[in-house]
Amino acid sequence: MRLKGDVLKQIRRKRGLSQTALSEGICTQATISLMEKQNRIPKMNILTAICARLDIPVDKIIENDDVSMTSQFDEISLLIVQKHYDDATERLNKIKVKKLQNDFDKQRYYYLLGVLQVATDQVDEAIFNFELILTQFSTMSANIYWALTTVGMAMAYEKRGNEERALKFLQRAVTLIDEKQLTGGKRQWIIIYRNIADLYLKLKQPNEAIKIANRGINICREDLSMFLLSDYYQVIAKSKVMLEDHQAAIENYEIAKSLLLINDQTENAEALENEIDQLK
Structure with a gap:
């Protein structure tokens, strides 16, 4: 397994990050310097966190037969x-x-x-x-x-x-x-916010569920991703039902249904249509 320090340096500079900024909350600036200048491979959790911050897969800067x-x-x-x-x-x-x-x-x-x-x-x-x-x-x-x-x-x-x-x-x-600078890839953030929003809904905390769902939606928009986007709108719709705001619930169900149809999930979209019909 070999680290491509020159590639790491190019990507870091392209992202507009100094070595200090890239290392913040993950490792020391000296670690980044050793990676770039001497191709020094850090601990895997540090390597993964750095790649997550740069929004690149590990194999972008690692040449190897088993990228962890x-x-x-x-x-x-x-x-x-x-x-x-x-x-x-x-x-x-x-x-x-x-x-x-x-x-x-x-x-x-x-x-x-x-x-x-x-x-x-x-x-x-x-x-x-x-x-x-x-x-x-x-x-x-x-x-x-x-x-x-x-x-x-x-x-x-x-x-x-x-x-x-x-x-x-x-x-x-x-x-x-909210208080720690946690490192992770975009998909992991989308998953965690979906899980939190869904749990808040199950625990009958609809307002909190909506707040967290909107965080996830914002990440999807920033990343131009549809991953779990329908799930978020379904959580909001169910929360609105719990809050007895049926019109808002219908609107969010409609968005969720459209996203499912775009992804060829016809059966799931039909199930949402039944939910919509019951609210009308």
Whole structure:
């Protein structure tokens, strides 16, 4: 595995960032200097955080036969978002945790395992794995998995029926996001805001759900992405129903339906049409 320091330097300058600005909250300025001048490879969580800040894949600046586990974890994460839990489990089971070479990969592994366990009603196991991340990896640099795991705890406790504890973890996750300079890719931010907004809705906090959903929508707009965009508008629509603002609910459902049709999700769009009809 070889770091392409010259490419890193070019991209950093193109983004208008100094070495100090790129390193802020992630590592030292000297680390960036060593990467650019001596092709020194930092710890994987630092490397991933730097790439996230530059909005580039790791393999953009790494020449290697195995660009950590990033691509595999990203594929598994997408399968979970799409609710293909069996496929996600099969892919995750192929990864041997004892062979993972750095703590960041282990952090991501246990997070995805915990999310899958929540989705498949293995709540106690999920809480165990989330707690493992929050204790064992608490000294790592502030990456988005810190907040994602905290949201995962909220998801687990909501599924267990402990709404008070779920809300506590959810609020803690939002505080982490607002007060810490967490590093993460655009897709991860879109996922975490969708999960938070959805949980606030389940916990009967419609105004908070709308606020968080709008954060996610703004990221989608900035990135010209339609990823989970329909989900956000559905959360807002359901929140408006809870607030008894049926006209606003219909408007947001219509937007969500249009986005589903654009993405050829006809069956899901028809389900939203039924929701709209019930509000008219």
